[in-house]
Every structure is written in C-alpha cells, then in structure tokens.
Amino acid sequence: MSAVATEPGQDRSPPAVARRPRKRWTRFVLPTYVAAFILYLCFPIFIIILFSFNQTRGGFGTSPRVKTTWLGFTTEWYGRLFELPDLTASLRHSLTIGLLSALAATILGTLLGLALARHRFRGRGSADFVIFLSISAPEIVLGAALASFFVALGLSRGLSTLFLAHTMFSIAFVTITVRARASGLDPALEAAAMDLGAGPATAFVKVTLPLLFPGIIAGFLLAFALSMDDFVISQFTQGPATMFPTWVFGSTRVGIPPHVFAFATIIFLTGAVLALVLALTQRRRV
Amino acid sequence: MFAMASLSLQEGSSLEGFRMTWRFANFTDAIAANGEFLLRSLRNGAIVTVAALLVAYPVAYWIAFYGGRLKTVFLFVLLLPFFISFVIRTIAWSFILSDDGIVLGTLKSIGLLPDSYHVLGTTLAVVAGITYNLVPFTILPLYVSLEQIDPRLVEAAKDLYASKTQAFFKVVFPLSLPGVFAAVLLTSIPAIGDYVNAAVLGGSAPGTSMIGNVIQAEFLRNRDYPEGAALAFVLMALMVVGAVIYARLLGTERITEG
Numbered sequence: 001m002s003a004v005a006t007e008p009g010q011d012r013s014p015p016a017v018a019r020r021p022r023k024r025w026t027r028f029v030l031p032t033y034v035a036a037f038i039l040y041l042c043f044p045i046f047i048i049i050l051f052s053f054n055q056t057r058g059g060f061g062t063s064p065r066v067k068t069t070w071l072g073f074t075t076e077w078y079g080r081l082f083e084l085p086d087l088t089a090s091l092r093h094s095l096t097i098g099l100l101s102a103l104a105a106t107i108l109g110t111l112l113g114l115a116l117a118r119h120r121f122r123g124r125g126s127a128d129f130v131i132f133l134s135i136s137a138p139e140i141v142l143g144a145a146l147a148s149f150f151v152a153l154g155l156s157r158g159l160s161t162l163f164l165a166h167t168m169f170s171i172a173f174v175t176i177t178v179r180a181r182a183s184g185l186d187p188a189l190e191a192a193a194m195d196l197g198a199g200p201a202t203a204f205v206k207v208t209l210p211l212l213f214p215g216i217i218a219g220f221l222l223a224f225a226l227s228m229d230d231f232v233i234s235q236f237t238q239g240p241a242t243m244f245p246t247w248v249f250g251s252t253r254v255g256i257p258p259h260v261f262a263f264a265t266i267i268f269l270t271g272a273v274l275a276l277v278l279a280l281t282q283r284r285r286v
Numbered sequence: 287m288f289a290m291a292s293l294s295l296q297e298g299s300s301l302e303g304f305r306m307t308w309r310f311a312n313f314t315d316a317i318a319a320n321g322e323f324l325l326r327s328l329r330n331g332a333i334v335t336v337a338a339l340l341v342a343y344p345v346a347y348w349i350a351f352y353g354g355r356l357k358t359v360f361l362f363v364l365l366l367p368f369f370i371s372f373v374i375r376t377i378a379w380s381f382i383l384s385d386d387g388i389v390l391g392t393l394k395s396i397g398l399l400p401d402s403y404h405v406l407g408t409t410l411a412v413v414a415g416i417t418y419n420l421v422p423f424t425i426l427p428l429y430v431s432l433e434q435i436d437p438r439l440v441e442a443a444k445d446l447y448a449s450k451t452q453a454f455f456k457v458v459f460p461l462s463l464p465g466v467f468a469a470v471l472l473t474s475i476p477a478i479g480d481y482v483n484a485a486v487l488g489g490s491a492p493g494t495s496m497i498g499n500v501i502q503a504e505f506l507r508n509r510d511y512p513e514g515a516a517l518a519f520v521l522m523a524l525m526v527v528g529a530v531i532y533a534r535l536l537g538t539e540r541i542t543e544g
Contacts, residue, residue, distance in 0.1 A: 044378035046317030144518035
C-alpha cells in the first residue's frame with residue numbers, strides 16, 4: 001500500500017496533456033465564488049425589498065407586523081407609509097440631524113482640514129492623533145464616552161446632544177477628505193490671485209474655495225450618509241428622541257411594522273440611484 | 287474620552303448623582319463581573335476576523351487581478367448594502383435565519399433538517415451576522431494592496447519555474463500583507479465592540495451576549511454610568527494594547543522575511 005502512496009518524483013512533473021482539462025474547470029472556480037459572494041452580500045437587501053411587498057395576517061390593521069413567511073404580494077405598505085407617527089418622527093429626526101450635523105461638520109472639518117494641510121502649528125500632532133482616534137475607536141466606546149461627557153456636563157439627552165454627537169464623529173471624516181484635496185492644491189494659485197490685486201478674503205472665496213469644492217461636497221455627503229446610518233452613537237446619546245435606526249431596533253422586540261421595510265427600500269433605491277448618477281456624471285467629466 | 291475616564295472613577299447612583307472618589311475598584315469590579323463577556327467578545331472577534339479574511343481574500347484577489355475594466359462596478363456592488371442601515375440588514379438576516387424562514391423553513395419541509403433545528407440565538411448566528419456586516423471592511427484594504435501588485439511579478443515568478451501555488455504564496459501573499467494587516471484591524475476592532483448582532487441575532491439567549499451588550503445595558507438600562515464607563519475604558523485600553531503589540535509583531539516579522 002505504501003509503495004503506491006508516495007512517489008514524490010512522479011507528481012512533480014505531470015504530463016502536459018493530463019494537466020489541461022484540470023486547468024479548464026479550475027478557471028471557473030474563482031469567478032463563481034465571487035458571484036456567489038456578491039449574491040450573499042446582496043441577499044438581505046433582496047429580502048428587505050421582497051418582504052416590503054409581503055402581506056401580513058392578523059394584527060387588525062392598526063399594528064401590522066412583518067411575517068417571516070411569504071403570504072402574498074401587496075403594495076399596501078407603500079400607500080400607508082406615513083401611518084405611524086413615531087416612525088415618521090424618527091425619520092424626520094434622522095433627516096434633520098443628518099443635514100444639520102453634516103453642515104456643521106463640513107464647515108468645521110473644512111477649516112480643520114485646510115489648517116492641517118497648510119500650516120504647521122503647535123498641537124498639529126495631537127490634532128492628527130484625535131482624528132485618528134475618533135475614526136478608529138470602536139463606536140461603542142465613542143458612544144459611551146459621549147454619553148459620559150453629557151452626563152458629566154449635566155446636559156439632558158435629546159435632539160441637541162444627538163446633533164453634537166453626530167457633528168463630532170463626522171468632523172474627522174470631513175477633515176480627511178478636505179485635507180486630501182487641499183494638500184494637492186498649489187499654494188501659488190492663491191498667491192497669484194493676491195498678486196493680481198485680490199485681498200486674502202477674495203482670493204480664498206474666488207480661488208481656493210472653488211478648487212476645494214469637490215472635496216467639501218464629498219465630505220458633506222459622507223457626513224450625511226454616516227449620520228443617517230449611525231446607530232450605536234445615536235442610541236447612547238438620544239435620550240427620549242429616536243432616530244430611524246434606533247426606532248427600528250426598538251421595534252424588533254414587539255415585531256417590525258412592514259412600513260420600515262418600505263422606507264428602507266425607498267432609502268436604498270434613492271441612495272443607490274444617486275450614487276450611480278454621481279459616478280456616471282463624474283466619469284463623463286474626466 | 288476624558289469625561290469617560292473620570293466618570294469611571296466615580297461612584298453613586300443616578301438618583302443621588304455621582305461623586306468623584308477615585309474609586310479604582312470600579313475597574314476591578316467591572317472586570318471581575320464581566321470577564322466572561324469580555325472573553326467571549328475577544329473570541330468572537332477572533333473568529334469573525336479569520337472568517338472574514340478567508341471569505342474576502344479570494345474576492346479581493348479576483349477583482350484586483352481579473353476585474354479588468356469592471357473593477358469599479360464590482361466595488362460599487364460591494365458597497366451597495368451600505369445604502370441600507372446595518373440595523374435593518376441585521377434584522378433581514380434574522381428573517382432569513384428564523385426557524386420558519388425561507389432558508390430553514392425550506393430545508394425543514396424537504397426534510398434535510400430536523401424540526402427542532404434553529405440558528406437564531408446561537409453563537410453561530412451572532413458570528414455570522416458580524417462577519418456579514420464587516421466583510422466589506424475586510425475586502426477594501428485587501429483589494430487596495432492587491433491592486434498595487436504588479437502582475438508582471440507573478441509572470442516573473444512563473445518564468446522562474448514557480449508553480450501557480452508557489453507564485454501565490456511566495457510573491458502575491460507576502461506583498462499583500464500590509465492589506466491583511468489593515469483588514470485585520472478594521473475588522474477585529476468593530477467586531478469586538480459589536481452588540482447589535484448579539485442583540486438581534488442572539489436574542490436574549492444565554493451565552494451570546496458580548497461586552498458591548500453589557501456596556502449598553504449599564505448605560506441605557508441600569509443607568510450605572512461609572513460601571514459602564516469603566517468597562518468601555520477597559521475595552522478601549524485592551525484594543526489599543528492589542529493593536530500596538532500586533533503592529534510590533536507583524537512589523538518585525540516583515541523585516542525578517544526580507
């Protein structure tokens with residue numbers, strides 16, 4: 001038996017003819033795997049969209065819950081989208097906080113990014129470190145830290161603390177995007193504008209700002225998306241107010257109303273279409 | 287962060303307010319009472335990181351080397367799930383994996399699985415959920431480092447009589463190590479701190495709660511802020527120490543490898 005099993009010299013150089021058919025089917029292994037992986041990645045989304053069209057049974061219309069089994073097609077939930085006042089309020093909170101905190105973070109982050117890209121100053125290293133920390137620290141630690149901070153200050157938690165928290169964690173991301181853009185800019189451009197008679201303010205508004213604009217927009221969109229998607233930090237800082245993700249999480253205990261899946265489908269499609277349009281227009285411009 | 291450090295040393299209750307007493311015992315109490323959860327989080331984090339790496343590496347490899355002109359399309363598809371909040375995606379998994387859901391329900395009706403079989407409420411569900419949520423963070427750094435590898439290096443290795451496997455393990459894999467390093471950090475840190483998956487997919491089943499669930503409960507349910515802050519601080523410290531040691535180890539290893 002052992003004589004057949006090991007003969008190392010033989011399988012090291014198998015004849016070329018014998019190798020070919022093996023190679024042919026292994027060629028399809030990786031692509032198939034990647035396709036399967038993408039399916040796996042998108043499977044929950046498919047399920048969400050599918051179940052947003054699912055009927056429910058029982059519940060007497062007032063508080064329908066999504067069922068885990070397929071009961072039949074309906075577009076009912078899209079017609080009754082705004083039926084639950086709590087859910088609508090949480091969505092409104094998410095949108096408001098998202099927009100406001102993204103705006104605040106964009107302004108502060110742009111200034112910080114510019115300063116970090118242009119100037120060397122005391123505390124630059126520690127500013128770098130703080131930015132790194134707030135990006136790499138696990139969300140739960142950030143959430144706990146912010147909650148502690150608000151407790152220590154004696155602030156009661158609500159929309160205002162949500163706004164502060166979301167602005168805080170978005171600043172770092174805006175700073176990084178703007179800094180990347182700003183460090184690619186030639187400072188001579190601003191100097192040239194000033195040589196041509198523009199004051200520092202005019203030079204900044206007319207030359208630097210337009211050149212930074214793509215970075216600023218990217219930072220704003222990133223901050224908005226992060227804020228809309230955030231769950232952990234919101235849960236720690238929200239108090240009695242709720243955001244969309246935290247409301248949904250809270251509703252898992254009693255069962256999820258199908259409206260949530262309908263909203264999620266709409267948000268997903270809007271986001272995906274916007275991103276696609278943005279990507280396509282940008283490619284055309286280049 | 288400093289507020290958290292100071293709060294972790296206070297004592298009292300939310301009713302009478304907290305006093306600063308430099309109570310370091312909060313830390314020992316926190317660790318003593320929750321060592322089980324801490325260990326479970328570290329174990330789950332390790333499993334998730336290894337699983338995500340194994341799952342993600344072939345995908346990143348294929349897109350980087352064979353993606354061709356469709357590379358950006360593939361990356362876009364990988365980021366597609368992010369347009370839905372991860373809470374809702376996790377809930378979707380709880381639907382898929384529920385006892386009478388489309389996967390288990392079907393398998394049970396065919397008779398492939400016994401009726402009593404369930405996935406929700408087990409560590410398997412929690413680990414799988416975290417892996418699903420974090421695998422894009424594993425792919426992206428891997429892809430970036432694989433994409434930078436010159437395919438001619440692989441050709442050269444083959445010209446020098448390396449087999450396909452040898453070319454991969456001696457050329458491609460070592461060159462992608464910086465990406466692996468980044469991927470491990472980006473995956474393991476959020477994996478250890480996660481509590482959403484344990485809450486949604488683990489349910490309230492015993493043996494699935496992670497350290498994040500404890501911190502969340504201390505802060506939001508029990509209002510024991512010092513205890514929660516102490517735990518969060520321990521978690522943060524563990525991760526920083528772990529990351530530094532890890533960076534040292536990998537750094538020297540890369541030097542010795544040449």
